[in-house]
Amino acid sequence: MTQDYLSPVWANDDQPPKLTPSEWETVLGQARQSRLLGRLAQHFAVHGWLNGVPEQPRRYLEGALRLVDRQHHQVQWEVDCIRHSLKRVAGPVVMLKGAAYFVAALPPRHGRLFSDIDVLVELARLPEVEGALFRSGWISDERDAYNQRYYRKWMHEIPPLTHVQRSTVIDVHHTITPPTSRFKVDGANLLEHVVAVEGMTGLFVLAPTDMVLHSAVHLFQEGEFGHGLRDLLDLKDLLQHFSQTPGFWDHLFKRSDELDLRIPLFHSLFHLQRLFGYTPPSEWRDHVRKLAPSAPSRMIMGWLLGLALRPEHPSCNTRWTGLARWLLYVRSHILRMPLYLVVPHLIRKAWMRHFPEKKDD
Numbered sequence: 001m002t003q004d005y006l007s008p009v010w011a012n013d014d015q016p017p018k019l020t021p022s023e024w025e026t027v028l029g030q031a032r033q034s035r036l037l038g039r040l041a042q043h044f045a046v047h048g049w050l051n052g053v054p055e056q057p058r059r060y061l062e063g064a065l066r067l068v069d070r071q072h073h074q075v076q077w078e079v080d081c082i083r084h085s086l087k088r089v090a091g092p093v094v095m096l097k098g099a100a101y102f103v104a105a106l107p108p109r110h111g112r113l114f115s116d117i118d119v120l121v122e123l124a125r126l127p128e129v130e131g132a133l134f135r136s137g138w139i140s141d142e143r144d145a146y147n148q149r150y151y152r153k154w155m156h157e158i159p160p161l162t163h164v165q166r167s168t169v170i171d172v173h174h175t176i177t178p179p180t181s182r183f184k185v186d187g188a189n190l191l192e193h194v195v196a197v198e199g200m201t202g203l204f205v206l207a208p209t210d211m212v213l214h215s216a217v218h219l220f221q222e223g224e225f226g227h228g229l230r231d232l233l234d235l236k237d238l239l240q241h242f243s244q245t246p247g248f249w250d251h252l253f254k255r256s257d258e259l260d261l262r263i264p265l266f267h268s269l270f271h272l273q274r275l276f277g278y279t280p281p282s283e284w285r286d287h288v289r290k291l292a293p294s295a296p297s298r299m300i301m302g303w304l305l306g307l308a309l310r311p312e313h314p315s316c317n318t319r320w321t322g323l324a325r326w327l328l329y330v331r332s333h334i335l336r337m338p339l340y341l342v343v344p345h346l347i348r349k350a351w352m353r354h355f356p357e358k359k360d361d
Helices: 007-011 021-033 037-046 055-085 097-103 123-135 145-154 187-191 208-222 228-242 248-258 262-276 282-291 295-308 321-336 339-354
Strands: 093-096 117-120 138-140 161-163 169-173 203-205
Touching: 007 037, 007 228, 007 262, 021 037, 021 055, 037 055, 055 093, 055 097, 055 117, 055 123, 093 097, 097 117, 097 203, 097 208, 117 187, 123 138, 123 161, 123 169, 208 228, 208 248, 208 262, 208 321, 228 262, 248 262, 248 282, 262 282, 262 295, 295 321, 321 339
Parallel strands: 093 203, 117 169
Antiparallel strands: 093 117, 138 161, 161 169
16 A cells, blocks of 8 residues: 655644654655655654654654754855855856755755755856856766757756865756746846845845745656655745745736746645645635646646655555656656657657666776
8 A cells, every 4th residue: 555654744744643663664765765854854853753753763863963964064165165156257146946945044944955056147147157166166077968958058057067076066057947948937037036145245046936936837847756745845835934924925926927837836836735735825715726727737737746746655656656757757848848859859868768878987
């Protein structure tokens, strides 16, 4: 029998889950695969539940807390290095996703583990930014000419940059969706509304509404759902935090219309309610319904995302899970690129996956 033990932790966050030893083993595996182990540990620590956890799983949770603390110190160092490297670059340097939550001290920061740092800069400044980071030790490991062209011509970011000594990774964006995407977003429009980070001269984050919409479109367009549950929890945290500001919901719906991101926002709100019981204030329910796509699309996506937005763990897999994730993966590419580009691209990716090029020893 398949079961998601992880989502109910936050759906019923006023009481600790009652788990058997074998269920604890499963929930820790689900949390690790979903990149939520630190978040789970933080959740138990904040609520004072750690002492009630059996000894073995408690050790894992306490270890995760130590890892989060150590990594957050490392992230702060990397952010300072990036800020120093780009201090002479004209135009704003905008932290995205996890890095934004970190520097702006937003709720999704707590318990978060990082794999990379995402930044947004003006399109015209990309060569200048890449050059400045190169001089500070960040280089592209991407040697394949096709992939270089794919990133630089069709995508919303350049190939990832890895530091030669620390092996830290930076993704440099010029907008939040590919220029060929169904959900095309003008990066210049986003940069007009950025917010300065207090105490960090030269660093910015997206406006609150744009941060929420970026999280939504990233989750439902990228096609990689291994950490989909974590991203959905980020959205829950952001909405709960920003909704304390008067006028937030009105501005969010207007901004989703302006950026043509109504459908990703609808899917986000639908699955936040389904998994965590989170809903917008009652006066905005009609606005949510107006965001919805057609009924067939809504039903199909509800089924696919209902399977995909589960921990990527054997205990959560059904006979249809693999198919659902594959269909969403193909859908993500169709959303991001026209068919004349996406078909040869997917064929090439499938070929390279089965017949990888051998690297020189």
